[in-house]
Amino acid sequence: MKITKSLLQTGALTLSMVATGVMAAVSADEAAKLGTSLTPVGAEMAANADGSIPAWTGGLPKNAGAVDSKGFLADPFASEKPLFTITAQNVEQYKAKLTPGQLALFKRYPETYRMPVYPTHRSVTLPDDVLAAAKANATTTKLVEGGNGLENFQSANPFPIPKDGMEVIWNHITRYRGGSVKRLVTQATPQANGSYSLVYFQDEFTFRDKLKDFDSTKQSNVLFYFKQRVTAPSRLAGNVLLVHETLNQVKEPRLAWLYNAGQRRVRRAPQVSYDGPGTAADGLRTSDNFDLYNGSPDRYEWKLNGKKEIYIPYNSYKLDSPSLKYEQIVKAGHINQDLTRYELHRVWHVTATLKSGERHIYAKRDFFIDEDTWQAAQIDHYDGRGSLWRVAEAHAQYYYDKQVPWYTVETLYDLQSGRYLALGMKNEEKQSYDFNYSASESDFTPAALRQAGVR
Template sequence: MKITKSLLQTGALVLSLLATGVMAAVSADEATKLGTTLTPLGAEKAGNADGSIPEWTGGLPQNADAVDSKGFLADPFASEKPLFTITAKNVEQYKDKLTPGQLALFKRYPDSYKMPVYPTHRTATVPADVIAATRANANATKLVESGNGLENFQGAYAFPIPKDGLEVIWNHITRYRGGSVRRLITQVTPQTNGSYSPVSFQDQLTFSANLSDFDPSKSNNVLFYAKQQIVAPSRLAGTVILVHETLNQVKEPRLAWVYNAGQRRVRRAPQIAYDGPGTAADGLRTSDNYDMYNGAPDRYEWKLNGKKEIYIPYNAYKLDSPKLKYDDIIKAGHINQDLARYELHRVWHVTATLKSGQRHIYSKRDFFIDEDTWQAAEIDHYDGRGTLWRVAEAHAQYYYDKQVPWYTLETLYDLVSGRYLALGMKNEEKQSYEFGFKAGSYDYSTSALRQAGVR
């Protein structure tokens, strides 16, 4: 696989910064690369040598295609056909551009798993104010508390020119998700025969600076506020989770509460972190598997391996179509791969290894993070014996009308049990994501949590 050499020549610099306890931002001269040789978010602007990855030219315009009355986006690439399809029969031909987890899926499901590969389109960008904040972060944001917190951070994308693996992970954690969003999504955990019972969530998320009553003079350690309510099935409906996500979770751990509909009580929920069980996930994901990866990075050592070119799910407009039913998507073993779209993109490869003395069900994780959006595209999870156990794959799309890169669907495949989790489907819902909705600090208070719960 292709490795960017300059990214590997950082060892001495990282060690010197770690010795100080505060990791410095890049120089003003280096920051001038943003918007010139680098995109405004820090990706390589140029394409690759053979042109299979094109130059970034600004992303899709906001009027790239039609938006229906429910907010669903038309597919700007609907007329394209796959360049080729990777199957178990020809996978050896393409293995240098696949992750170990992807190769394992071909081995686990040789008769059904496939990857349709399409032309690459670098579609993503973000609003001008987010670009300005990112540029400011390049000059000012620093890692503190041994890399587990941020100083002088604003907006999104803490380290557009990262120097180590931990800075890359912070970019995923702090990436732009529209400032605020409200969505009704479905999660399923199919049995090995493909049968499933859907669980529906009403989610809302607001970054601190986007609160309607935000007061910069009273800014605190909170990165964003999130609330999630189970709305179906009826046996689970009414349970609500509230999270205040902190920037430094070692100094001030994530604040989480749950309203239990059966008990009609609000209780603190410290288990909603790390490898605590994911909500209504039948044991198939941890709390920090949500959004591919979330939370405090303090339990792992983070190693930057460089950049690679791999095939990742991208521009998943077909998979998000409101014409689809969930039965069209959910199949035995894995989702319907005929609806997937893969493209060749450059990714940052970061390995997380569990620190000595720390506890987590995953002893190692390999992250493959898209250079254009800083979103995790693929994550391989290893168990305590060092065996590949679970493979996470995110089908990303760019919400061009709102200039927000995010996911259509997150999947997490258990190679041992043959089951998987699919999270984020909205094809059968009444509307797509609602970006930019207004919420104040009260909406994320425990009083509001209690009022939101129903039995």
């Protein structure tokens, strides 16, 4: 796999910046590459050497396909057939463009795990104001507090031209997700034999500057607000999680509250962070596994290894089809791979290693982050013995009508137990993501939790 040479020549600069505690922004000359040799968010504009990854030409138009009455999008690539399918029988031929986690899944499920590989489409762009903010960030945004907070940050993508691993991770954490969204999604945690029950969530999410009553003159350390209500099964229905995600979590840790419908009580929830248990996940994910990775990066050392070309899930419209039933997606061992779509894309490879003296169930994580969206596509998780334990894989799609990249389904495979978690399915729900959702700051207060938790 090819590693971009220039990225490996920043060691001395990075060390000097760490020593001062403040990471410097890039120069105006470097920022001028955005929109020329680099896309507006910092990806390589050009095709790769053999053309298997095409040049970026602006992404899909807003009218790339029909939008049904529930907001589900037509697949603009529905007529395409796989170029080839990777199986356990031919995986050696393609291993140079696969992650260790993907290779482990072929080994764990040799009879059923497969990857249909399609032509690559660089389908994503973002709204003009978000692209303008990314370019402004390039010369103004800095890391502070040892890299655990941001200064002079606008909207999304603080480091379109990253110089180290922590800057890449901040791009994932703060990436553009539409500003505000309301969604109805499900989560499955199948047993090894494939049997499962669904948990249903109603999520409300908004970045602070998208609030109806946003006050730009009011100083705040909040990056975004998140509220999640469990609507089924009945034993969990009415429980609500509220999170105020802070921009500098060393200065001010994440604020979280839980409303327990049975007790009718609101309580602070400091456990909703790091390796605290994920909501209704049967022990199969940590709090910071949500969105593939979230939260404060302070417990890890972050190493930027460079760029690679690998096969990642992309343009997953087929998997999001409202004609599918959940039972067609959730199978024993892994989701139905016949419904997936993989493409060759350039990714940033970042390794997170647990700091000495810090605690987390994952001693190391390998991140593979898509260059066009700054979304994590794959993350390999290692335990304290150095063994590969869990493999996260996000099936992404681009909501072209709203110019928003996000996940269709997040999966987290436990190689030891043979179980997995699939989060984000909405095929049978009454609507797709609602990006017209609008909220006030008062909607995200602990006092508002009781009303949100009514069964």
